[in-house]
Amino acid sequence: xxxxxxxxLLVPLDPVHxxxxxxxxxxxxxxxxxxxxxxxxxxxxxxxxxxxxxxxxDFVLVSRTLGYxxxxxxxxxxxxxxxxxxxxxxxLVVGGMAVxxxxxxxxxxxxxxxxxxTPGEVVAFIEDRPFAYGGRAEASEGGKRDLTHGFxxxxxxxxxxxxxxxxxxxIMGWAANKTSPGVERARLRFQALNKGExxxxxxxxxxxxxxxxxxxxxxxxxxxxxxxxFLAQDELHFLKQYxxxxxxxxxxxxxxxxxxxxxxxxxxxxxxxxxxxxxCEAWGADGLVHFDPSGGARTEGLLExxxxxxxxxxxxxxxxxxLIKNFLAPNxxxxxxxxxxxxxxxxxxxxxxxxADLTKINMAYASLGAGMDPARITIxxxxxxxxxxxxxxxxxxxxxxxxxxxxxxxAFAGMLIIAHLALQLGGRPxxxxxxxxxxxxxxxxxxxxxYIDYNAAKILALQQIIDAPLWPGAPIGFLTHTEDRVQSxxxxxxxxxxxxxxxxxxxxxxxxxxxxxxxxxAAASRVDTLxxxxxxFRFFGRAGIQPTxxxxxxxxxxxxxxxxxxxxxxxxxxxxxxxxxxxxGGPEDGAYPGRVGRDTLLRKEKGKDV
Amino acid sequence: xxxxGFAGTAKNTGKTTAVMYFLRQANIRKERVGLTGIGYxxxxxxxxxxxxxxxxxxxxxxxxATAKGCLGRGTATYRIxxxxxxxxxxxxxxxxxIVSPGEIVIAGPNTRRDLQCTLDAxxxxxxxxxxxxxxxxxxGPFAEVDGLILATGAARTPDIDSLVQDTRALEQIFALPxxxxxxxxxxxxxxxxFLEDGGVKxxxxxxxxxxxxxxxxxxxxxxxxVVFIPGAVPGELLWQLYxxxxxxxxxxxxxxxxxxxxxxxxNYKKTGIALEGFIGKGGRVVVKKRIPLLALxxxxxxxxxxxxxxxxxxxxxxILKQALAEVSGVPVINVKETRQNYYLDASRREVRVD
Numbered sequence: 007x008x009x010x011x012x013x014x015l016l017v018p019l020d021p022v023h024x025x026x027x028x029x030x031x032x033x034x035x036x037x038x039x040x041x042x043x044x045x046x047x048x049x050x051x052x053x054x055x056x057x058x059x060x061x062x063x064d065f066v067l068v069s070r071t072l073g074y075x076x077x078x079x080x081x082x083x084x085x086x087x088x089x090x091x092x093x094x095x096x097x098l099v100v101g102g103m104a105v106x107x108x109x110x111x112x113x114x115x116x117x118x119x120x121x122x123x124t125p126g127e128v129v130a131f132i133e134d135r136p137f138a139y140g141g142r143a144e145a146s147e148g149g150k151r152d153l154t155h156g157f158x159x160x161x162x163x164x165x166x167x168x169x170x171x172x173x174x175x176x177i178m179g180w181a182a183n184k185t186s187p188g189v190e191r192a193r194l195r196f197q198a199l200n201k202g203e204x205x206x207x208x209x210x211x212x213x214x215x216x217x218x219x220x221x222x223x224x225x226x227x228x229x230x231x232x233x234x235x236f237l238a239q240d241e242l243h244f245l246k247q248y249x250x251x252x253x254x255x256x257x258x259x260x261x262x263x264x265x266x267x268x269x270x271x272x273x274x275x276x277x278x279x280x281x282x283x284x285x286c287e288a289w290g291a292d293g294l295v296h297f298d299p300s301g302g303a304r305t306e307g308l309l310e311x312x313x314x315x316x317x318x319x320x321x322x323x324x325x326x327x328x329l330i331k332n333f334l335a336p337n338x339x340x341x342x343x344x345x346x347x348x349x350x351x352x353x354x355x356x357x358x359x360x361x362a363d364l365t366k367i368n369m370a371y372a373s374l375g376a377g378m379d380p381a382r383i384t385i386x387x388x389x390x391x392x393x394x395x396x397x398x399x400x401x402x403x404x405x406x407x408x409x410x411x412x413x414x415x416x417a418f419a420g421m422l423i424i425a426h427l428a429l430q431l432g433g434r435p436x437x438x439x440x441x442x443x444x445x446x447x448x449x450x451x452x453x454x455x456x457y458i459d460y461n462a463a464k465i466l467a468l469q470q471i472i473d474a475p476l477w478p479g480a481p482i483g484f485l486t487h488t489e490d491r492v493q494s495x496x497x498x499x500x501x502x503x504x505x506x507x508x509x510x511x512x513x514x515x516x517x518x519x520x521x522x523x524x525x526x527x528a529a530a531s532r533v534d535t536l537x538x539x540x541x542x543f544r545f546f547g548r549a550g551i552q553p554t555x556x557x558x559x560x561x562x563x564x565x566x567x568x569x570x571x572x573x574x575x576x577x578x579x580x581x582x583x584x585x586x587x588x589x590x591g592g593p594e595d596g597a598y599p600g601r602v603g604r605d606t607l608l609r610k611e612k613g614k615d616v
Numbered sequence: 617x618x619x620x621g622f623a624g625t626a627k628n629t630g631k632t633t634a635v636m637y638f639l640r641q642a643n644i645r646k647e648r649v650g651l652t653g654i655g656y657x658x659x660x661x662x663x664x665x666x667x668x669x670x671x672x673x674x675x676x677x678x679x680x681a682t683a684k685g686c687l688g689r690g691t692a693t694y695r696i697x698x699x700x701x702x703x704x705x706x707x708x709x710x711x712x713x714i715v716s717p718g719e720i721v722i723a724g725p726n727t728r729r730d731l732q733c734t735l736d737a738x739x740x741x742x743x744x745x746x747x748x749x750x751x752x753x754x755x756g757p758f759a760e761v762d763g764l765i766l767a768t769g770a771a772r773t774p775d776i777d778s779l780v781q782d783t784r785a786l787e788q789i790f791a792l793p794x795x796x797x798x799x800x801x802x803x804x805x806x807x808x809x810f811l812e813d814g815g816v817k818x819x820x821x822x823x824x825x826x827x828x829x830x831x832x833x834x835x836x837x838x839x840x841x842v843v844f845i846p847g848a849v850p851g852e853l854l855w856q857l858y859x860x861x862x863x864x865x866x867x868x869x870x871x872x873x874x875x876x877x878x879x880x881x882x883n884y885k886k887t888g889i890a891l892e893g894f895i896g897k898g899g900r901v902v903v904k905k906r907i908p909l910l911a912l913x914x915x916x917x918x919x920x921x922x923x924x925x926x927x928x929x930x931x932x933x934x935i936l937k938q939a940l941a942e943v944s945g946v947p948v949i950n951v952k953e954t955r956q957n958y959y960l961d962a963s964r965r966e967v968r969v970d
Binding site: 052055058077085094111113114116 | 626627654655656657659663664683685688691703704705706723726727728729751752753754755756757759805806820821822823825826846847848850873876877880881882
C-alpha cells in the first residue's frame with residue numbers, strides 16, 4: 007500500500023545544529039513527501055508564523071540539543087502552537103540528543119526520537135507504519151532468524167563423512183537397549199506437561215524414584231539445598247513494572263543481518279537475570295543463553311518453583327524458565343542449554359515445551375570438559391538429540407573442552423561426530439568452534455603473532471568440511487580478557503568483527519568483567535561489550551579482515567588432524583570407549599573422562615521409548 | 617465537578633508535590649477524585665536533569681487517565697475503565713480505577729482538546745474533583761480548568777525580589793475582570809480589531825507573535841474600540857504594543873481569552889507593567905474566561921547546574937514565604953511544611969483550611 011503523501015515542516019529550533027533534520031528530510035523526500043526545512047536559530051514565534059503561512063502542514067519536526075531551560079523553551083513552543091489554534095492541525099515531533107519518549111510526552115509533543123534514531127524510523131512514524139524507537143525496527147525486520155536456514159549439511163570431505171557415518175552407526179547400535187534415570191525423567195516430564203496438573207501425584211511418584219535425595223527432599227518436605235530459596239511474592243510482584251518495558255537498542259548493523267549476537271545470563275537469581283536480559287535487549291543483543299549451575303548438572307532431577315540461589319548459574323526449573331521466557335522481547339532468540347549434565351534430556355523437554363529457540367548438546371565436551379561419565383552422557387545425549395528433533399529445536403555443539411587443553415582438531419572431531427549423529431536423528435546442529443586464545447595456542451604458539459589466523463583457520467576448516475551453520479563461542483575472545491573493561495570490550499569487538507568477516511551465523515560474547523567479576527557480573531559491563539561489538543560492526547561494515555596465508559595452511563592441518571582422529575575413533579569401534587581412552591582428548595591434553603553418572607545406566611524396557 | 621490545574625512558573629517548582637498534597641486531602645475527605653497530567657510524572661527521577669522527582673501515589677478508588685506506555689511502571693494495581701481513543705508520545709490513553717494503592721506513572725492528554733475529552737470522561741464516571749498536573753511552564757491545555765494552583769519558587773529564579781515582582785504581576789493578571797459588555801464578547805479565532813465605525817479588521821495570527829505584527833496592530837488601534845487577542849500574549853510584545861500606542865489607548869478595551877494566555881511567555885513582569893500602563897492611560901483590559909488563581913505553592917528547592925550535571929540547592933524558605941504572602945491575595949502554601957489542612961472545596965470552588 008502506498009503511504010499518503012504528507013507535508014512536513016522541519017525545524018532546527020537550535021542555534022546551529024540541523025544535520026539530523028537534513029538526513030531525515032532526504033529520507034522523506036525520497037518517499038515522495040513534501041518537506042520544508044527552516045534555517046537554524048529561528049525563534050519559536052517565527053516558526054508559528056511559518057506554520058500559519060504554509061498550506062496544510064501535517065507534521066512539525068523539531069530538533070534541538072537539550073540542556074537545562076531548553077525543556078521550557080520547547081514546552082513553550084508547544085504551548086504557542088496550541089494557543090495559536092494550530093495544535094489540532096499538526097502533529098508535533100521532537101528529536102535530538104537526550105530526547106526520550108517520556109520527555110517528549112512531558113513537553114507536550116506527540117512523539118520523541120532520541121539518539122540512535124534512523125531516518126527510516128521517522129519516515130515510518132510519518133507514514134503511520136509500525137516502528138520501534140532507536141534501531142530495533144531494523145534489527146527486528148522479519149522477526150527471529152533461524153540460524154540453520156539455508157544450510158544443506160552436505161559434506162565437502164567425503165572421507166570424513168564416511169568415518170562419521172561409521173561412528174554414528176556405532177553409537178546408535180550401542181545405545182539401542184540402554185536407558186538412564188535422566189532419560190526416564192525426560193519421558194515422565196513430557197507426559198506430565200502434556201497431561202496437566204491432575205497427573206502431578208502420579209508423575210511425582212515415579213519421577214522421584216529417579217532423583218537424588220536432595221531433590222526428593224525439596225519436593226516432599228520443601229527442604230531446599232543450601233543457599234537456595236524461593237522467591238517471595240513481593241519480589242515477583244516487583245517484576246511487573248518491567249513487563250511492558252521495551253527499552254531502546256543501539257544495534258548498528260548497517261543492513262547486515264548476521265551474525266546474531268548472543269549473551270549468556272545466569273546470575274543465580276531469575277529476577278536479576280530478567281534485569282540483565284532487559285538491559286541486553288535494550289543494547290541490541292539478539293539472543294540469550296540460559297546459563298545453569300554446574301551443581302545442578304551433577305544432581306539427578308530438577309527442582310521446582312521460583313528459585314534463587316547464591317551461586318553462578320540460574321537453577322533450571324519449569325517455573326524459573328517460564329518466568330524468564332515471559333519477559334523476553336518477541337524477537338529475542340532464547341537458548342536453554344542442556345549439554346553437560348545428568349538432566350540433559352529433561353532440559354531439552356523443558357526448553358521445547360516452553361518454546362525456546364535453541365538448545366545446546368555435546369557429549370564429547372560433557373565428558374572431557376564437564377565431568378560427565380562418557381557412557382551415561384552418551385545415552386542421555388542421544389535421547390536429548392531425539393527430543394530436540396521432536397521439538398524441531400536447533401542446537402549448537404559446543405567445543406569448550408578446548409579450554410581444558412584439548413587441541414582444536416580433537417575437539418572438532420568430537421563436535422562433528424555429535425553433529426552427524428544429530429543429522430541421522432533428524433536434528434539441526436550448529437557447529438560451535440571455540441574462538442579464543444585456548445591453552446593449545448598458548449603452548450604451540452599459533453597466536454604468537456596475531457589472534458586472526460588460527461581463529462580463521464578453524465572456521466575455514468569447518469567450512470571446507472561441511473555446509474553447516476557456525477556459531478563461534480563460547481564466549482568469543484575468551485582468555486584474551488583482562489581486568490581492564492576497556493581492553494576486554496575491545497578484544498571482544500575485534501573477535502566479533504573477525505567472526506563477522508568470516509561469515510558466521512552467530513557469536514556469543516562475554517561481558518567486559520565476565521572473567522574477573524568475582525561474583526555476579528555487572529549489567530553495565532554487558533553494555534560495554536555489546537556497544538563495543540556493534541560499534542566495531544559499524545566500523546568494518548562489509549569490509550573484511552584479511553588473514554595471512556598461514557590461516558589456510560593451518561586449516562589444512564586441522565582438517566588432516568580431524569580426519570586422523572575420526573579414523574582412530576572409527577577403527578576403535580566404540581565412541582564411548584574412545585572417550586574413555588582419550589582419543590578425543592586425553593590426559594596428555596589435560597582432559598580426563600568425567601565420573602558423574604558412572605554406573606547409572608539401565609536396561610531399556612519395552613514401551614518406554616520416545 | 618471541580619477541575620483544578622497545577623501549573624508551574626518553571627520546571628521543578630513542586631507541581632507534583634502539590635498535586636500529591638491535595639490528592640491526600642481529597643482522600644481524607646473521601647471524595648471521588650480524578651487525576652491526570654499534561655506531562656509525564658511519577659517516575660523516580662527527572663528525564664532531563666537526572667534529579668529525584670516525587671512519586672505519584674494513589675489510593676484505591678482514585679480514577680486516573682494515563683498512557684499505555686505508563687501502565688505497569690508503578691506498583692498500584694488498577695482496572696481499565698475505558699479506552700479514551702486519545703494518544704500521546706507514550707501511546708493510547710486509558711481511564712483507570714486504582715484497585716490497590718501504590719505508585720503510578722502519569723502521562724495524560726497533551727492538548728487542550730484532548731484534555732477536554734478526558735475531563736468529560738472523568739465527569740461521566742462521577743468524579744467530584746479532578747486534579748490536572750502540569751508540565752514545565754505549559755499552560756495551553758489549562759484553558760479547560762476551573763481554577764489554577766500555581767507552583768513557584770527558586771527553580772524559577774533563586775532571586776527572592778524577582779519572585780516577589782513575578783507574584784505581584786500574577787495577581788494582576790488573574791484579577792482581570794471578565795468581559796461583560798456586548799462589544800467585548802465578540803470574537804473569533806484570530807486577532808481582531810472591532811472598529812469604532814462598526815467595521816472589523818482581522819489578522820491572520822491568533823497570537824501576538826512578532827514586533828512586526830505589533831507594529832501593524834498599533835497602526836490600527838486609533839480607529840478601534842476593542843482589540844481582541846485570542847492567543848498567546850508574550851509580555852515583551854504586549855509591552856511593545858503599550859509603548860507604541862500609549863495615550864492612544866484611552867477609552868479602548870483590550871480583550872484576552874483567559875489569564876493563561878498572558879502567562880505563556882514566562883515574562884510576567886513585563887506583562888504586569890504593560891497592563892498597568894494600559895489601565896493607567898484610561899484603557900480597559902478584560903478576559904473572556906476567568907480562571908481563578910486558587911493558591912500559590914512555594915518551593916525553596918532549585919537544581920544548580922555544575923559541570924554538565926545538576927545538584928540540589930535551596931533558598932531561604934521563611935523569607936520567601938513572608939515576601940510572597942505580602943503581595944498575594946490567595947493562600948501561599950509550602951505543602952511540605954504546612955501544619956494546616958488546606959483542601960480543595962468542590963462546591964465553593966476554592967482552597968479552604970480545615
